[in-house]
Amino acid sequence: MLLYLFLGIFLLFFIIFLVWLTFFKRKEEINLPIMALHKVDDKSELGITRLKVSQFERLIQTLKEWGYETISLEEIFKPSVERKIEGKKLVLTFDDGYEDFYINAFPILQKYNFTATVFLITGYVGKFNQWEAGFGRNFPHLNWKEIKEMSRYGISFGSHTVNHPDLTKLKKQQVEYEFLFSRKTIEDKIGKNVFYLSYPFGKYNDSVIEAARKTGYKRAYTFFPNRNQTSASFYAIPRRAVYFLDSPIDWKLKLEGGKLSWIEEMKGRIINAFSNGTILVKSSKLSRISKS
Numbered sequence: 001m002l003l004y005l006f007l008g009i010f011l012l013f014f015i016i017f018l019v020w021l022t023f024f025k026r027k028e029e030i031n032l033p034i035m036a037l038h039k040v041d042d043k044s045e046l047g048i049t050r051l052k053v054s055q056f057e058r059l060i061q062t063l064k065e066w067g068y069e070t071i072s073l074e075e076i077f078k079p080s081v082e083r084k085i086e087g088k089k090l091v092l093t094f095d096d097g098y099e100d101f102y103i104n105a106f107p108i109l110q111k112y113n114f115t116a117t118v119f120l121i122t123g124y125v126g127k128f129n130q131w132e133a134g135f136g137r138n139f140p141h142l143n144w145k146e147i148k149e150m151s152r153y154g155i156s157f158g159s160h161t162v163n164h165p166d167l168t169k170l171k172k173q174q175v176e177y178e179f180l181f182s183r184k185t186i187e188d189k190i191g192k193n194v195f196y197l198s199y200p201f202g203k204y205n206d207s208v209i210e211a212a213r214k215t216g217y218k219r220a221y222t223f224f225p226n227r228n229q230t231s232a233s234f235y236a237i238p239r240r241a242v243y244f245l246d247s248p249i250d251w252k253l254k255l256e257g258g259k260l261s262w263i264e265e266m267k268g269r270i271i272n273a274f275s276n277g278t279i280l281v282k283s284s285k286l287s288r289i290s291k292s
């Protein structure tokens with residue numbers, strides 16, 4: 001039964017994707033590639049966005065061999081840098097702020113002289129990942145001591161809201177609270193300005209963008225910008241997610257685009273659709289709890 005459901009969803013997306021590819025696809029230019037990662041942990045879970053520590057090191061090593069240098073979002077907002085970014089540069093971002101970033105990823109980044117930007121869920125700093133669907137295991141989040149230490153080293157931190165909600169389902173005031181309170185919290189703790197945020201599940205709409213602007217953000221990041229978006233927006237910047245199953249060929253396509261990059265895009269959209277399943281599982285779990 002479940003298999004048929006999965007096959008059905010896959011087929012549906014494939015057809016929609018082919019229609020879109022044929023009729024609506026704009027030519028894509030990747031100026032500054034932005035990669036999105038999540039967990040870097042050898043502890044297994046059902047999710048597909050987790051990288052094993054050895055996989056992560058291979059990714060970083062390969063990027064180095066290809067001549068890439070990393071730039072953090074904090075650096076992009078330094079006025080001298082904002083005007084021109086030269087050379088083979090890329091941005092590494094990590095959503096959710098798990099503690100495995102400090103334990104596993106940070107030492108590897110230091111070893112290769114790379115930097116990164118981590119988007120924190122401020123309501124879960126120093127706590128376990130109760131906001132996630134129950135099919136994973138418990139993963140701890142970073143605590144403020146670790147965050148401050150890495151901030152001093154040059155890792156930048158952005159907001160991933162307070163509670164990791166689906167923002168498109170919230171009232172305007174709730175969205176503004178999620179944006180403003182998370183930003184103030186991070187700024188208070190690390191003593192630096194926070195101008196950038198990443199939407200939970202990559203989900204946003206026009207009023208979410210308006211709230212981001214109003215609460216002091218200069219850039220907001222998603223995975224795939226909404227279909228009706230006609231021009232590039234500072235408040236819906238696309239990122240390429242890195243998956244457990246990726247090979248170096250996939251990494252190259254994510255970085256440089258090219259003829260076959262539609263394969264990456266299709267993979268990403270399907271995986272993103274399943275991660276939206278997290279919202280469904282979680283909300284049905286919550287409604288069961290509230291009923292009982």
Ligand SMILES: [Zn+2]
Nearest residue numbers: 095096200201
């Ligand atoms: Zn997230």
